[in-house]
Amino acid sequence: MRADARKNYSHLLAVARDVVAEDGVDASMRDIARRADVGLATLLRHFPTREALFEALMCRNLDALTHMAGELETSSPPDEALVSWFREGVAFVQSYRGVVDLMASAHADPDSALYVSCAAVHAVGARLLLRAQAEGTARADMNGDDLFALMSALGWLAGQPAFAPRADHLFHVIASAILTNPSSNDDRNNLSHPD
Incomplete structure (x- = not known):
């Protein structure tokens, strides 16, 4: 994985961890993408499900x-x-x-x-x-x-x-x-x- 892709992946996981800690496993993928300041397609490219x-x-x-x-x-x-x-x-x-x-x-x-x-x-x-x-x-x-x-x-x-x-x-x-x-x-x- 390229350095920038690894950085984006780590950022998405950090944001997801925070959102899930607050909202539980029903946290919205859209909310995670929004809070990570990326499009939903970007989140789904890293985590398709x-x-x-x-x-x-x-x-x-x-x-x-x-x-x-x-x-x-x-x-x-x-x-x-x-x-x-x-x-x-x-x-x-x-x-x-x-x-x-x-x-x-x-x-x-x-x-x-x-x-x-x-x-x-x-x-x-x-x-x-x-x-x-x-x-x-x-x-x-x-x-x-x-x-x-x-x-x-x-x-x-x-x-x-x-x-x-x-x-x-x-x-x-x-x-x-x-x-x-x-x-x-x-x-x-x-x-x-x-x-």
């Missing part, structure tokens, strides 16, 4: 989650790695209103532009869960689909104004349900919550 735009927006975060899982596998005990990664996953899901629906539908649709990124995140989460299960620190009746669903559900729930004040507590409850012996892991995993 809404899904392509969201793939570009989310790709960095999803790649970071995938990379983080690899680092945690080599540097942390299985239960700590799982909970740390799960916390980052929940934070990502909260980053854009409506991202849960996109990820949930992309997760099951190999034709989706988001499928590969979502599948990679799902796979590393499942790997972290299996590692903790092998050590006996995560419940054995869960699988990667369950973990992905809990991460998505908790991210969505914590993003709702009525539940936002209890987000840390809700995280603790879910993380405690994933681990087999959460009381011994509370301090290590920073699972404390307000009473």
Whole structure:
């Protein structure tokens, strides 16, 4: 990509990130183009579909989650790695209103532009869960689909104004349900919550 094209691409992504942070995944492509001070055709040349735009927006975060899982596998005990990664996953899901629906539908649709990124995140989460299960620190009746669903559900729930004040507590409850012996892991995993 030429330097000027790369600069335009980066500018469009930065503006899109701001608009989507304000308006959620239903943000208007026309509004993004207008705020980026380009024509809609220019935006569509870089991102021909809404899904392509969201793939570009989310790709960095999803790649970071995938990379983080690899680092945690080599540097942390299985239960700590799982909970740390799960916390980052929940934070990502909260980053854009409506991202849960996109990820949930992309997760099951190999034709989706988001499928590969979502599948990679799902796979590393499942790997972290299996590692903790092998050590006996995560419940054995869960699988990667369950973990992905809990991460998505908790991210969505914590993003709702009525539940936002209890987000840390809700995280603790879910993380405690994933681990087999959460009381011994509370301090290590920073699972404390307000009473």
